[in-house]
Amino acid sequence: xxxxxxxxxxxxxxxxxxxxxxxxxxxxxxxxxxxxxxxxxxxxxxxxxxxxxxxxxxxxxxxxxxxxxxxxxxxxxxxxxxxxxxxxxxxxxxxxxxxxxxxxxxxxxxxxxxxxxxxxxxxxxxxxxxxxxxxxxxxxxxxxxxxxxxxxxxxxxxxxxxxxxxxxxxxxxxxxxxxxxxxxxxxxxxxxxxxxxxxxxxxxxxxxxxxxxxxxxxxxxxxxxxxxxxxxxxxxxxxxxxxxxxxxxxxxxxxxxxxxxxxxxxxxxxxxxxxxxxxxxxxxxxxxxxxx
Numbered sequence: 001x002x003x004x005x006x007x008x009x010x011x012x013x014x015x016x017x018x019x020x021x022x023x024x025x026x027x028x029x030x031x032x033x034x035x036x037x038x039x040x041x042x043x044x045x046x047x048x049x050x051x052x053x054x055x056x057x058x059x060x061x062x063x064x065x066x067x068x069x070x071x072x073x074x075x076x077x078x079x080x081x082x083x084x085x086x087x088x089x090x091x092x093x094x095x096x097x098x099x100x101x102x103x104x105x106x107x108x109x110x111x112x113x114x115x116x117x118x119x120x121x122x123x124x125x126x127x128x129x130x131x132x133x134x135x136x137x138x139x140x141x142x143x144x145x146x147x148x149x150x151x152x153x154x155x156x157x158x159x160x161x162x163x164x165x166x167x168x169x170x171x172x173x174x175x176x177x178x179x180x181x182x183x184x185x186x187x188x189x190x191x192x193x194x195x196x197x198x199x200x201x202x203x204x205x206x207x208x209x210x211x212x213x214x215x216x217x218x219x220x221x222x223x224x225x226x227x228x229x230x231x232x233x234x235x236x237x238x239x240x241x242x243x244x245x246x247x248x249x250x251x252x253x254x255x256x257x258x259x260x261x262x263x264x265x266x267x268x269x270x271x272x273x274x275x276x277x278x279x280x281x282x283x284x285x286x287x288x289x290x291x292x
Contacts, residue, residue: 044133079137
């Protein structure tokens, strides 16, 4: 909520000849606008051009309007009534009377919020006016009204719809730090936005020919699925060691066979029946791939 209070800058007679020195009610300075109405008579002034056009933002919601004025009367022996009210677009609103007859400067705060449903346009220059009027009842005793000032207080609120690209936003008279919703596509694992830091975990679809992978701010050890055709019995891949057993189909002529890097016990039976060598041994010949 915001509250703005304004003094008038223009005036015109409202009832009878109006007030004497009416401009004196434009400021709180102890200098008075006065009137001395006749028996059963009234003298009043209407005040306008309060300048709410520049003070209340467009679209504001008005929650309270008050007329505040200071006055006194010269005697309590008369039937003296001070009256104030609003005029909106030339239409008088409800009367608000004070019959206390104060003989010293007295400030009255008159809440006129309930008089109507208020909007900003009601308070603009050329539309809104406030009345100060002195009224004398059925009394032969003369009375003088002295009005020091009149002012109007308005309470309003403004709803803001904010779209922010940064993490901080300042509105005139209203500071806020909104959280901005972001859709982020990042090449690296760390992302920084002004006023807001975020550490992102990035999902990587990875096709690797090596056993380790490093991304800025994030290290991953990958197990690579490989289909391997090897002519050697052991294989080392960068970052990952693998021992591979090779299935060999061997065709040999001699009784000894060696396969590099892999030892195997083979049972050898030559085609065409037993040779003289096998007849002598009468056993299976063990072949070793260790070079023996």
